[in-house]
Amino acid sequence: MRMMRVSSSLRRAWTVACATALLFTPLASGAQGAPDRSTPPATGPAPTFALPLIDKHTLTNGLSVWVVEMHEVPVVDVSLIVRSGAAADPAGRFGVASFTAAMLDEGAGGRDALQLADAIESLGATLTTSSSYDASFVRLHALVSTIDQALPLMADVALRPTFPTTDLERLRGQRLTDLLQLRDNPSALATAAFNRLLYGADHRYGTGVAGTEATNTAITADDLRAFHAAHYQPANAHLLVVGDVTAATVLPQLEQAFGAWKDTGVVPRPTLPTPAPVKARRVYLIDKPGAAQSQIRIGAIGVARDTPDYHAIDVTNTMLGGSFSSRLNQNLRERNGYTYGAGSQFTMRQQAGPFVALAGVQSDKTREALVEFFNELTGMAPAPGADELTRVKNLEALGFPGAFETTTGMAAQVMDLVVYGLQESFFDEYVPKIQAVTAADVQRIVTQYIQPDHVIVVVVGDLKTIEQPVRDAKLGPVTVVKTEDVLK
Secondary structure: OHHHHHHHHHHHHHHHHHHHHHHHHHHHHHHHHOOOOOOOOOHHHHHOOOOOEEEEEEOOOOEEEEEEEEEOOOEEEEEEEEOOOOOOOOOOOOOOHHHHHHHHHHHOOEEEHHHHHHHHHHOOEEEEEEEEOOOEEEEEEEEHHHHHHHHHHHHHHHOOOOOOOOHHHHHHHHHHHHHHHHHHHHHHHHHHHHHHHHOOOHHHHHHOOOOOOOHHOOOOHHHOOOOOOHOOOOOHHHEEEEEEEOOOHHHHHHHHHHOOOOOOOOOOOOOOOOHHHOOOOOOEEEEOOOOOOEEEEEEEEEOOOOOOOOOHHHHHHHHHHOOOOOOOHHHHHHHHHOOEEEEEEOOOOOOOOOEEEEEEEEHHHHHHHHHHHHHHHHHHOOOHHHHHHHHHHHHHHHHHHHHHHHHHHHEEEHHHHHHHOOOOHHHHHHHHHHOOOOOOHHHHHHHHHHHOOOEEEEEEOOHHHHHHHHHHOOOOOEEOHHHHHOOO
């Protein structure tokens, strides 16, 4: 009954407030006049942003721990970061790191997959495992009130997986199905083909994190155990805690859960070969009969995450294709209507990842879209105007603090410091360095990294519709490639 009385009171108050607003709105509008929409409002200065203190500690076994306090909500994110990912896959076993991470929560510490899931769910927590090219992750999101019960479950998953045969085969089937379905997904196929044709079959970046059908068929439980034993070691790992905790309260819990974990040997550090740069523009077509759209990927070898040009590249890419108001999107989507969205990105890893401009376009406009892509790539050479440069820098600077609003977002950002060995000052310096990028900096980045005559072009689409128009565009030598050749 109390809740009903409160609700009624709130409804009456809301009714009175709305009636009052309607009563006085015409008078207020008449007094103020029509709003001036002749010019956009001035952009204010970027908000001051300071990363919360990173409280650094080490467990008795040498495992590094960073604690970042965020006390607005009673939740906590705990991330175990293992500095080995797909780039550390053994030759002939591409996909082992990904498969290992995927199997961690399929049985661990005396519980099977269902028992683990039930135990985590009963605490109102979530636990995920994943792997990228550069690292593997076990992430726990829990209430502060249950973190002491959730941490032992997380430790079991990370340190004591059992790799049960039945679950391994089930997961293998899922991964093989996903890889098979990739053939019917033109966007995913175009990305896979672009990476393979850019890096080659032997380079780890030339194959997706999950590996291929052949490697996933061949991977054994012993392969997963060997990778886990070699790479999941305290010396190769880092704990990151973000949330409504303090080091004083959480460190004893971490020590109890992870303190007995011991190193077992030297962690393998494979070195990827330096990929060959693109010497001349080449066009590759992959047939997708009946496709209503053509998936386009244009690009070359980019840069590693530790590049000193990071901020200038950020601004340059945002201008070219990294935002809705970018040149590529305004041209291909807004002006010409060839696509729902066009963009570009520099994927930065421990070693140079790809630069790619991309879109899915109408099949019958493939040639026209390709021409406009190259018009925009070539058009980046002149120095940008002051208004455009200011707008792009403000877009980056003003949006930056939003990435740190939640514990999950904060953790994701701080992870980059761990994985790529960045200085803590990176976040404090980000906005000033973005604002310091000049038109000359953008020109230099374009000259160095965006070279339209030194790119590969991959188009996945209906060959009978697109082949002749693409050849007629005379963008470069054209080669028709089979799907099997870029996925095996």
